[in-house]
Amino acid sequence: AQKVTQAQTEISVVEKEDVTLDCVYETRDTTYYLFWYKQPPSGELVFLIRRNSFDEQNEISGRYSWNFQKSTSSFNFTITASQVVDSAVYFCALSEEDGNKLVFGAGTILRVKS
Amino acid sequence: DTGVSQDPRHKITKRGQNVTFRCDPISEHNRLYWYRQTLGQGPEFLTYFQNEAQLEKSRLLSDRFSAERPKGSFSTLEIQRTEQGDSAMYLCASSPASFEDTQYFGPGTRLTVL
Numbered sequence: 001a002q003k004v005t006q007a008q009t010e011i012s013v014v015e016k017e018d019v020t021l022d023c024v025y026e027t028r029d030t031t032y033y034l035f036w037y038k039q040p041p042s043g044e045l046v047f048l049i050r051r052n053s054f055d056e057q058n059e060i061s062g063r064y065s066w067n068f069q070k071s072t073s074s075f076n077f078t079i080t081a082s083q084v085v086d087s088a089v090y091f092c093a094l095s096e097e098d099g100n101k102l103v104f105g106a107g108t109i110l111r112v113k114s
Numbered sequence: 115d116t117g118v119s120q121d122p123r124h125k126i127t128k129r130g131q132n133v134t135f136r137c138d139p140i141s142e143h144n145r146l147y148w149y150r151q152t153l154g155q156g157p158e159f160l161t162y163f164q165n166e167a168q169l170e171k172s173r174l175l176s177d178r179f180s181a182e183r184p185k186g187s188f189s190t191l192e193i194q195r196t197e198q199g200d201s202a203m204y205l206c207a208s209s210p211a212s213f214e215d216t217q218y219f220g221p222g223t224r225l226t227v228l
Contacts, residue, residue, distance in 0.1 A: 004156075035216070037219075042221070043203065043222050043224075045157070045207075052214070095213050095214070100213055101159035101162060101170070101172075102147075102157070104158070105156055106154070106155055106156050
């Protein structure tokens with residue numbers, strides 16, 4: 001069965017600190033996709049990144065970077081030099097070839113203080 | 115492209131009443147999904163459509179819930195005889211064609227059942 005675990009319920013950092021959000025997943029499929037979404041206080045889920053199971057290259061987009069490791073079934077997300085606007089709930093999600101839905105983790109609340 | 119839109123944004127109703135929500139997907143997106151999110155949790159899959167066909171329903175979708183997508187365009191989600199446990203954020207998402215594609219979410223409809 002597919003499952004996504006985000007063990008960190010809440011993280012608080014001071015502005016300009018780096019922060020890593022952890023995501024561990026379970027799946028029996030060899031073909032799957034992993035996603036990160038951001039949910040600011042307004043409530044709308046904002047897409048950040050999609051990664052397929054055959055591409056383990058790390059990705060960097062501005063202050064955001066993602067580390068995908070199939071050996072540990074992890075897809076971690078790092079924000080460098082955090083800003084107050086990064087404060088939100090971040091969700092990791094999994095989509096399997098045999099499934100037709102996203103399975104989400106419980107989310108990590110990130111609070112960035114000035 | 116305009117994004118996914120949902121109406122209403124907020125709905126307060128009394129227990130036992132029926133409610134209906136509407137979702138307009140991104141144009142030319144064939145897939146449309148409904149999710150439910152309760153406080154402190156990640157979104158949970160309810161159902162999805164490929165064009166006008168409803169192809170999968172979660173066990174979460176009790177007999178009081180019904181969804182339609184006439185003509186493969188907008189979709190409606192109806193809840194009959196609402197219960198307090200139905201209070202949640204109802205999220206709609208759309209994607210181009212398959213499980214590989216990114217799902218883009220609307221702003222959600224927050225339902226409060228008194």
